[in-house]
Amino acid sequence: MFLKVLIHSICFAVKFDCCIVCSYSELFKNFFHLDFEDAIPSNRAMLLQIYVAMKAMPWYTLLPTVSEYMIENGWTKCFSSISEVGWFAYITYLAMYLVIVEFGIYWMHRELHDIKPLYKHLHATHHIYNKQNTLSPFAGLAFHPLDGILQAVPHVVALFLVPIHFRSHIALLFIEGVWTANIHDCIHANLWPIMGAGYHTIHHTTYKHNYGHYTIWMDWMLGTLRDPEDDSRQKAQKVQ
Template identity: 35%
Template sequence: MDGEKIKDSAMDLVLNVADYYFFTPYVYPASWPEDGALRQIISLLVVTNLGAAVLYLGLGAISYYFIFDHNLMKHPHFLENQVWREIKYAMTSLPWISIPTVALFFAEVRGYSKLYDNVADSPLGWPGLFLSMISFLFFTDMCIYWIHRFLHHKLIYKLFHKPHHIWKIPTPFASHAFHPVDGFLQGMPYHIYPFLFPLHKVLYLALYVFVNIWTISIHDGDYRVPGALTTVINGSAHHTDHHLFFDYNYGQYFTLWDRLGGSYRHPSALMGKGPHDLIRKLQAEGKLGNDEAKPNGQVNGRAQRGVTCKEE
């Protein structure tokens, strides 16, 4: 593979930094060339797993401590030790998800994608850069909708997607708590886009970080959505209803495909029938008491009655 092609990747930016500051001086022997396939695969596995863990735990912790409403931990469907269980499940799955993901990253590094270095290389220049960002969002939203809906098929659901629906009232740490097959399939559109369409490598990295932030945000329990965007943007309120009622709101960023596919549900939390409303009702009935939400996610067992939620 010639040197020019090996430069046409977003991950080479990351690998170059990792090689310069860590792998070359401290890890690999001098006899291992930086563009060697085995070295690149090993480095990509290390960088991908470390990056995924940092993004997940770092962004998840920020969201959990500064955005997530801990009052939701009083909800009857919030599980005992749920936060720890979400983290444990995610951290167990991420290394497995990284294996096929690294195969795609390796193909990028070896020059098989349409990633480019300079804006001048864009077919449409700066407008092309902007259009590629918009098309990335709409392409991945469309793909994830249909992949997500496929994962809800009765022949597939229990095998791969059901573990994610254990979290009826998710926290930000539920964002990556998927079965490995489920996690890879729903992440695949992000990785195949640059093999199909031109995309600036720095923009690709920025979008990759954005995707992680968004995935955490729709699990963060912050149900506020600007009024004008309520019917357009798929936010935490929409996605919480997906966890509670199962076959609605499959979308990632937008409600477009849910509307086209007949699976849109206006968020219960925006109609006075959401998780917070149930908590207030149970407290008023004396079924929750005035106990503070416990750090380990335990709730008053008496509150397990009187709650409706679709069973899968």
């Protein structure tokens, strides 16, 4: 069973990565070319990111494989049907789960910066993409394998702390891949309080701001938030 789940997870990961490659096509690049020429990464940079991501992809599948094994053996608080708890409890548990994940990923990400050996040997692999014109959706999965696994650990820890619908948990793991690709495309949608690409681009250029995941709340509470709108205004003032 474990081997079967592992094989399925690897196949899923490869298919997902191929979908990302297709989505960031030349047509997409050309659409933004006129207004964002300086922000478009080179083909060489994107190919390197794809290489790093694909090399790490089989390792990324280990954590969801282990978590699904634990779920199927009844070691976690997962439940299989919403009817077991009702919609109100489901929504409450889902909100609690997301809060735990938000908290956990913020601190995991921040410690990967603050603990120097972790940064040097793990997270620095991802932060070689430290300028806007080196970032692309492919950079979102271009991590050292252990780094990528560590940043997903809060999803698994949450399974033991709060009841969560199994399919919702799997869906949220899938959304992780979509989200991390999205926040590396340098296209700031400015949807408060979402921690979008504008915030994350700042993170890649300053290294000490915007560690958060889906929202800005953790950075706001802990003083590490840097708003892209304020950042743009400051740059404009310096130019003047």
